[in-house]
Amino acid sequence: MKPFLFKLNAVAKNILILVQPQVLLSFLIQPFTFISNFLSLTKWIAQQPTEGVYKDAFSLFRNYNNRYDLYSYVIDKAHLQNTEIVYIEMGVCGGSSFEWWMKHNHNDQSKFFGFDTFEGLPEKWGYFFKNGDMNADAPELIDARGQFLKGLFQDTLVPFLATNNIKGKQKVIHLDADLFSSTLFSLSILYPYLQKGDIIFFDEFNVPNHEFLAFKIFTESFYVKLELLGAVNHFYQTSFIVK
Numbered sequence: 001m002k003p004f005l006f007k008l009n010a011v012a013k014n015i016l017i018l019v020q021p022q023v024l025l026s027f028l029i030q031p032f033t034f035i036s037n038f039l040s041l042t043k044w045i046a047q048q049p050t051e052g053v054y055k056d057a058f059s060l061f062r063n064y065n066n067r068y069d070l071y072s073y074v075i076d077k078a079h080l081q082n083t084e085i086v087y088i089e090m091g092v093c094g095g096s097s098f099e100w101w102m103k104h105n106h107n108d109q110s111k112f113f114g115f116d117t118f119e120g121l122p123e124k125w126g127y128f129f130k131n132g133d134m135n136a137d138a139p140e141l142i143d144a145r146g147q148f149l150k151g152l153f154q155d156t157l158v159p160f161l162a163t164n165n166i167k168g169k170q171k172v173i174h175l176d177a178d179l180f181s182s183t184l185f186s187l188s189i190l191y192p193y194l195q196k197g198d199i200i201f202f203d204e205f206n207v208p209n210h211e212f213l214a215f216k217i218f219t220e221s222f223y224v225k226l227e228l229l230g231a232v233n234h235f236y237q238t239s240f241i242v243k
């Protein structure tokens, strides 16, 4: 029976490829992709533990400042105030989150690396943001421990890792590039450097076709276990620890 079904499946697929269904049906790709990713997101959220996980109070409206409460929770829980860390931020823009981390980690051996084109998004993000949006001049560095790496992640991250030894260091990785491509690229390239106890933040985690999808593909493809530490704004900002 199995070999017969296997053959039937192959024949059906070959016929469908010949018929070219996309000519009439490609308008379904976007809504079906969105629905599929959205359902994966809500299913994933429903499977998360609630005990011992930081959450803000229920609200219909997003409060962007709640992300700082999440950072404070994580920095306390992981004892990162005075620990030597390597902070890597993928997507710096005006630098608000980058500055927060520099101000709240007091170890003078810590290093803070911020990656951005500083010319805005390299491609459109959803319906509301186009290529070039969010462009901002690199903020002034308030602290000698910080450094900005200007350019596409796809051009800057690999050379950076070849010349900076971040292996074995306590890392805080902040993924705030919004885009699926940028987030998946960053996670995949940083993968060999990840170690147990590293912290990863997503700033737009609950966007089904972007950061969530990158997280899903990354964890499923690299067999990486990320344990939820906390989430605010209904998982818009979410933090994990590498297990």
Ligand SMILES: C[S@@+](CC[C@H](N)C(=O)[O-])C[C@H]1O[C@@H](n2cnc3c(N)ncnc32)[C@H](O)[C@@H]1O
Pocket: 089, 090, 091, 092, 093, 094, 095, 096, 097, 098, 115, 116, 117, 118, 119, 120, 121, 122, 134, 135, 136, 151, 152, 153, 154, 176, 177, 178, 179, 182
């Ligand atoms: C939401 S903003 C960052 C906000 C910032 N972390 C904050 O909290 O203030 C996203 C940034 O990601 C950058 N970005 C997205 N994809 C990128 C890529 N592939 N290479 C370089 N920069 C990228 C954009 O230029 C944009 O400035």
